[in-house]
Amino acid sequence: MRKRYRPEHRALYNHPAWQPLRKAVFLRDDYTCQWPGCGRSLIGKGNAPNAPVAHHKRDHKGDLKLFLDRENIMATCKECHDGDIQRATHRGYIAGHDENGRPIDPDHPWNRSPA
Numbered sequence: 001m002r003k004r005y006r007p008e009h010r011a012l013y014n015h016p017a018w019q020p021l022r023k024a025v026f027l028r029d030d031y032t033c034q035w036p037g038c039g040r041s042l043i044g045k046g047n048a049p050n051a052p053v054a055h056h057k058r059d060h061k062g063d064l065k066l067f068l069d070r071e072n073i074m075a076t077c078k079e080c081h082d083g084d085i086q087r088a089t090h091r092g093y094i095a096g097h098d099e100n101g102r103p104i105d106p107d108h109p110w111n112r113s114p115a
């Protein structure tokens, strides 16, 4: 699965400061996935599940300052990035259903009490 960026976001990834910054983050984080409970070594290449991905903790939404803020970036493996993080940050709840078809996330709207 390939993440699609809006055109103005894609330009940020071509920023000359991005590649060195990304590298610095991986070195700082010791090429280890910082996602809670993972801790996998980021030694994969390309689209491997253990390939390193620089994850923005706060969605930069095209903001260059936030995009290039070292403290806003953490090293994660591709699997965590594409799975947990995307679901948790972009939809606000965890995707998935139990065997009865109920969402597994207690915060999912279907599991909240009617107002």
Ligand SMILES: [Zn+2]
Residues within 6 Å of the ligand: 033, 034, 035, 038, 039, 040, 076, 077, 078, 079, 080, 081
């Ligand atoms: Zn991970």
